[in-house]
Amino acid sequence: MTQTSRRRRFLYSAASFFFRLAVVVILLGGGGWWLLAHPNKPVPSYWNPLRDLKISAPVTPVTKWQLNRALANEAQCRAALAEAGVQFPAMQDLIVDQNCGISGRGLLSQLVTARMEPVETSCTTTLRLAMWENHVVQPAAQDLLGTEITRLRHIGSYNCRPMRTAQGENSGWSSHARADSIDVIGLDTADGRTLTLLADWQRNEPEAAFLRQIWRGACDWFRVVLGPDFNRLHADHFHLQGPGWGYCR
Structure with missing residues (x-):
């Protein structure tokens, strides 16, 4: 076999291999897309990155992807x-x-389970708070x-205020100025207890x-x-930003 023939055979084999590989990728990709996008999808929504976030769904590696999409889209945030x-x-x-205001504004008074004193805040802060309450606080x-x-x-x-530090006010603006954070000082339990960070944080x-x-x-x-x-500025509360x-x- 001549060198030219060997080169042609090699090129043919290589082209054939990459063609078959491309077909497999397309088929698998199409099958994967069908599994995720088909209305009668066999993949649970909390494992499906194409589906919207559900706060009550189990947490999976896909949850953060869904959460980030909801945080970036006010309609999805409010729907969740x-x-x-x-x-x-x-x-x-x-x-x-330019420093102060609330985008996606609402009046929060009830999370998934726990009540709250009504507070004006943003949809993104509310969504993060609801995920924390449902998946961390209640369990x-x-x-x-x-x-x-x-x-x-x-x-x-x-x-609407500048950032505060232990040394006084900072030249930067607080995340509170955009309602991008909330300060939590305590919680009430169904059996009648009131827990506060100031009184209970250091207890054994x-x-x-x-x-x-x-x-x-x-x-x-x-x-x-x-x-x-x-x-010392946070001795009595969680700053959640x-x-x-x-x-x-």
Whole structure:
């Protein structure tokens, strides 16, 4: 066999291999797309990145993908909250200036289970809070306290102000100025207990273990989480912030 013939045979074999590979990829891709997109899909919605977020669904590796899509789309955000029974009636967006205002504004008074004193905040903050309450707070309450949480106590979300530090006000603007965060000071249980970070954080009791567990779990749903161990300004509350660089302290 001549060198030219060998080269032609090699090129033919290579072309044939890549053609077969392309066919397999197309078939598998089409089959995968059908599994995800077909109306009678066999893939559960909480494993399907093409489906919208459901707050009550089990958490899977796909959940964060679905959550990010809902955070970027106000209609999806509000639909996820409504499907879970979260009470968050829409309000007109608040526009103050380039530093202050609320986009996706609403009045939050009820999460999936726990009530709240009505608070104006954003849809994105509400969605993160609902995921935390449903997947962290309530399971931890059942495991460590033997009850459920009926009320989440807070000291507000929106506040048009600069950032505060232990040294005083900072030149930057607080995430509260856009309602991108909320401060939680305590919780009420179905069996009559009231837990506060100021009174219970340092106790050697199940209440303290519960508060520390839900603080750590908040880091799965918020980008910045600050608690009593961070500094004296946070001695009495969790600062739960949506956007940020990823910090849990």
